[in-house]
Amino acid sequence: MLNDKPYLIDAITGNSRFLASLGNTGRMYRLWWPNIDFPQHVDKIHSGLFFEGELASGRTSWFDEPEHGWSHEAAYVPGTNIFRTKAKHHYFPVEATTVDFAAPGEDFHVREYTFTNNGESPVSFQFLFYSAFAIAENRLYNTVFFDEEADAIVHYRHRYFFSIGSSNVCTGYQAGYAWDAAENGALRGTNIEMTTDGGLSWKIQDLAPGAAVTVPVYIAAGTTRFESLDALNKAKSRPSNEWFAETNQYWHEFVEAATPCPTDNPEIKELYVRSLLMFKLMSDEKTGSIVAAPEFDENFSRCGGYSYCWGRDAAFITTAIDKAGLTGLTDRFYDWALTAQDPDGSWQQRHYHDGSLAPSWGIQLDEGASLIWGMWEHYKHTGSRDFAVRVWPSVEKGAAFLVASLDPATGLPKPSRDLWEEREAEHTYSAAAVYGGLSAAASFAELEGKQELAAEWSAAAARVQEGLAAHGWNEEKDSFYRGLKITVYPHVYEEATSKGLQGYTQTSAKGYTTYHLQHDPVIDISLLGISVPFGAFTPDDERMVKTADVVERELTSPIVGGIKRYEDDTYAGGNPWILTTLWLAHYRIANGQYDEAKKHLQWAIDHRTATGLLPEQVDKNTGETAWVVPLTWSHAMFVLTIFMLAERGELN
Numbered sequence: 163m164l165n166d167k168p169y170l171i172d173a174i175t176g177n178s179r180f181l182a183s184l185g186n187t188g189r190m191y192r193l194w195w196p197n198i199d200f201p202q203h204v205d206k207i208h209s210g211l212f213f214e215g216e217l218a219s220g221r222t223s224w225f226d227e228p229e230h231g232w233s234h235e236a237a238y239v240p241g242t243n244i245f246r247t248k249a250k251h252h253y254f255p256v257e258a259t260t261v262d263f264a265a266p267g268e269d270f271h272v273r274e275y276t277f278t279n280n281g282e283s284p285v286s287f288q289f290l291f292y293s294a295f296a297i298a299e300n301r302l303y304n305t306v307f308f309d310e311e312a313d314a315i316v317h318y319r320h321r322y323f324f325s326i327g328s329s330n331v332c333t334g335y336q337a338g339y340a341w342d343a344a345e346n347g348a349l350r351g352t353n354i355e356m357t358t359d360g361g362l363s364w365k366i367q368d369l370a371p372g373a374a375v376t377v378p379v380y381i382a383a384g385t386t387r388f389e390s391l392d393a394l395n396k397a398k399s400r401p402s403n404e405w406f407a408e409t410n411q412y413w414h415e416f417v418e419a420a421t422p423c424p425t426d427n428p429e430i431k432e433l434y435v436r437s438l439l440m441f442k443l444m445s446d447e448k449t450g451s452i453v454a455a456p457e458f459d460e461n462f463s464r465c466g467g468y469s470y471c472w473g474r475d476a477a478f479i480t481t482a483i484d485k486a487g488l489t490g491l492t493d494r495f496y497d498w499a500l501t502a503q504d505p506d507g508s509w510q511q512r513h514y515h516d517g518s519l520a521p522s523w524g525i526q527l528d529e530g531a532s533l534i535w536g537m538w539e540h541y542k543h544t545g546s547r548d549f550a551v552r553v554w555p556s557v558e559k560g561a562a563f564l565v566a567s568l569d570p571a572t573g574l575p576k577p578s579r580d581l582w583e584e585r586e587a588e589h590t591y592s593a594a595a596v597y598g599g600l601s602a603a604a605s606f607a608e609l610e611g612k613q614e615l616a617a618e619w620s621a622a623a624a625r626v627q628e629g630l631a632a633h634g635w636n637e638e639k640d641s642f643y644r645g646l647k648i649t650v651y652p653h654v655y656e657e658a659t660s661k662g663l664q665g666y667t668q669t670s671a672k673g674y675t676t677y678h679l680q681h682d683p684v685i686d687i688s689l690l691g692i693s694v695p696f697g698a699f700t701p702d703d704e705r706m707v708k709t710a711d712v713v714e715r716e717l718t719s720p721i722v723g724g725i726k727r728y729e730d731d732t733y734a735g736g737n738p739w740i741l742t743t744l745w746l747a748h749y750r751i752a753n754g755q756y757d758e759a760k761k762h763l764q765w766a767i768d769h770r771t772a773t774g775l776l777p778e779q780v781d782k783n784t785g786e787t788a789w790v791v792p793l794t795w796s797h798a799m800f801v802l803t804i805f806m807l808a809e810r811g812e813l814n
Contacts, residue, residue, distance in 0.1 A: 212347030255281025450494030477536030507563030531599030573629025598696030
């Protein structure tokens, strides 16, 4: 097991090959390459100063740790994915500034350290860089060695190599078992060990008052030692400030090429730009796939992991990306999605970015339906006939699978996992997504001149719509049911049926019995999906109006506001979510309730992190960030919200 890392991080940097997650102390917690989802390679990286002379303490002071007396200021360089951290100490006079970024199109990450003497006397110290790599998320079979010609520590395992060095020649090194030596400021010059860690040091002698010195550290990657050393040599071939300037310019040009923010409101504009920058980092350069969030719980200790691609999330995300004018990212994503489809036309729950099947709880019918819906949204946005032709075979297979998934008794999709991946039933949200997917498929069929298929899929969508109307309404709650035929535990079944609720059991061919209740009456934000975005019912339909009002009444978090996922939610504390709050905003906009929508939008803006990222959840008691930073779907819902308002002339 790797060293413990925090669940919540403060920043991400990268270039769509590299992805790094960082804390507000400048600590690098994780580093992915060559894909942004897997594998992750860092166990522990530390940066510290070992002072000499009157300031000597006999121990290295790690300036990326607040426990060592350092205070920190951290922020993105405006309009970029460059992250800058400043560390100051209450006793030591040296200020340490760390600038993190990955150069565009390159296989190296830059950590530029600048040390400034804010004291009144010259100061001498060592800068120590300690690196422990668990390459491909495994401490086994790692080797570390010092390459004297390159003046670099090289970590490797199997086909992954990471060379670490600087354009400043190091004065000390140690390959293997380096932590104690780094702590004591005395690296021992060991050349090679079959282990995971190493260290480099640089002596800074008599730094004058007011003077500064910069030591860039490059982490260069390759599939062989020669590739990684070549990447390191390229990094060292130019001053780090040139790489900074090039990267800074790249990100500004990226933002300038996007659709301008539809308002001059500074809060919205700043978050919009951050969302665009984040979309790029979450899009894999090698494959085009989009990650839900950078992984933060690799041991699955509190959740089932996030560093995968979900078709559902991606359908919302790509629609937002299109609104922002970054259609090339959407094109690449759907090219990838075609490769992830199963032969039977389905898409599984989630995938690695290389198309491999990720850990799963089972198929979720809304996923594939959402992808087909998203493809049509992309076509509507671009009008690209080439795109329509390219995706048509996939749409045809996917629609056939959806039609075959319908329950003839209800007209709704047969039981599968819900969008929250917690229960199995004929879910109302899944039905709405399937309606949207089949309607989109019918539109593609008409475009292709396949009138019989268009009629078949339109009729199937109509059956879903009729099934929702006939079986989905809960008079008692003035809301739609969350689902039908929900699978429950035996004790839940016994308790419910003893109170007169409808239920039934099924026994498999192998003799296993499962227990089901006829209705799932829980109020859930996803019920709004019937109208937004999938359009099975219009926003002003009386049933939708009532459902939305019940959702707001029952799911508003009482202390800090915001909207929970569903009644009695317990995941990660049962907090309000950014995306659920904005989902209600989407419905209010669609129904012409603009002032109410703006309140929900402002709540989301107010609960971004200190570095301007949108989390998944906000603590229900404190209003602080609670879980998952950043969540790509949260940023997508924000972008969709502001464009929905702008298109109606309601964005201030």
